[in-house]
Amino acid sequence: MKTFYIETFGCQMNAHDSEKVVGSLLSQGYSRVDQWETADLILYNTCSIRDKAEQKVFHRLDQFKRNAQGKVFGVLGCVAQQEGAKIFERAPHVSLVAGSASYAKLPQMLVQLESGNRRVTGLDFDASDAFETPYTKRDNPHRAYITIIEGCDKACAYCVVPFTRGPERSRTSESILNEAGELARMGYSEIQLLGQNVNSYRDPSAAGLDFARLLRAVGEVDGIRRVRFTTSHPRDFVQDIVDAIDENPYLCNHVHLPVQSGSDRILSRMQRLYTRAEYMRRIEWMKKARRPIAISTDIIVGFPGETEEDFQQTLSLLDAVEYDSIFGFKYSKRPNTAALALEDHIPEEEKSRRLSIVFERQRAVQIRRHSELVGAVEETLVEGYNQATGQWIGRTSQNRTLNFVHPRFPRPQAAETLAGSYLEVRVTRSGPNSLAGEAIAGIQ
Ligand code: 5AD
Ligand code: SF4
Secondary structure, eight states: OOEEEEEEOSSHHHHHHHHHHHHHHHHTTOEEOSOGGGOSEEEEEEOOSSHHHHHHHHHHHHHHHTTOTTOEEEEEHHHHHHHTTHHHHHOTTEEEEEOGGGGGGHHHHHHHHHTTOSOEEEOOSOOTTTTOOTTOOOSOSSEEEEEOEESOOOOOTTOOHHHHSOSOEEOOHHHHHHHHHHHHHHTOOEEEEEOTTGGGOBOOSTTOOBHHHHHHHHHTSTTOOEEEEEOOOGGGOOHHHHHHHHHOTTBOSEEEOOOBOSOHHHHHHTTOSOOHHHHHHHHHHHHTSSSOOEEEEEEEEOOTTOOHHHHHHHHHHHHHHOOSEEEEEEOOOOTTOGGGGOSOOOOHHHHHHHHHHHHHHHHHHHHHHHHTTTTOEEEEEEEEEETTTTEEEEEETTSOBEEEEOTTOOSGGGHHHHTTOEEEEEEEEEOSSOEEEEEOOTTO
16 A cells, blocks of 8 residues: 655645545545654645745755655745745755646646656646536544635735645635535534635635635534635625624634735735725724634734834734734745845844734733633634643634643543534633633533
């Protein structure tokens, strides 16, 4: 029997792509191993969002070279798409280079390799059946990813994604709802809808759903108790999405709305297509909602030309919004992007300084916001048990980690009875990044 090993980097889209690749290989009779040294086929699913991620790929490929005899190496994902056949030059032991749109053709590509082809590439964006994933092998037993839209038609000046994942292609609502229904029947209770920009979803079939209507429809699938979605572009984020969340408690009250910068000048240089005021209007919609919608964001510091004053505006935006959590990044130059042509690149040390100020500012917000939750009761999906702390690991609808003790199930033997269930948990303590609590045992 042939064996394979796979390593994955990058966003949830990439993680889900790997699930599709794994499922498809298992269906071909391959078996999966945990050590690359013992595998016949080694796949590396890559990310190129920042330079560091890309450097890591070539470093790792070099390590693989040590023991390359008789093995087939494949590079998948965003670095594969970006670098294409150039990868064969930098890493001659690699014989397969394939981007995310070509995974449906993976079995054929492997046959080509077996029949003696030394080098095979899959770099087209025309695979119309890329969404149909009959063999997906999901990693998480409760939460399932569903791709609803591939690619991106925006042109943010810093971003490599339009080049690595191609133009936008939406999946039909019928295919999405079928998959959600099937997942519910298999026992999944949480769905995460995925796309580079889910808000620009347009159902290509006659039903013609937009994103808010699709969200409502997924929220009504029998057996699905939580629906999340990522990621949103503020330009395409409409009030109707907030209304949908207000209407249906099964739609999680969490929205990830990347802002990138609080300065209009920088937003314009980034080609983000919205102003700070327009972004804040969307934040207001969420703050005015009946349900308490948690908001998270992405911030880039040190974009070319970002002055101290621009940076201060990002800090003031953090104060104005009071995000529930953020991801912060130092600007990184990417091939093919418009920002390469901009002047006034910011020194690395200055970017580091700004990023640590961002994190410090946000930490204070999170400590305060979390402390306000002490005493509240939150519905919590049990994800597992942490032996080291003696606590159950839980996640709230707002996407917070809420670790808790359970008076009736204090020990790990009870894992099978609790993992995957939804419990009411009272928050008793708070930290900057998570909450701790106690399950309300009497009623469940
Ligand atoms: N440099 C730094 N951060 C970036 N991101 C995207 N491209 C870059 C880049 N060139 C960040 C953005 C995006 C998140 C996924 O990664 O904040 O929202
Ligand atoms: Fe990385 Fe972006 Fe590709 Fe996701 S889409 S793997 S974040 S480069």
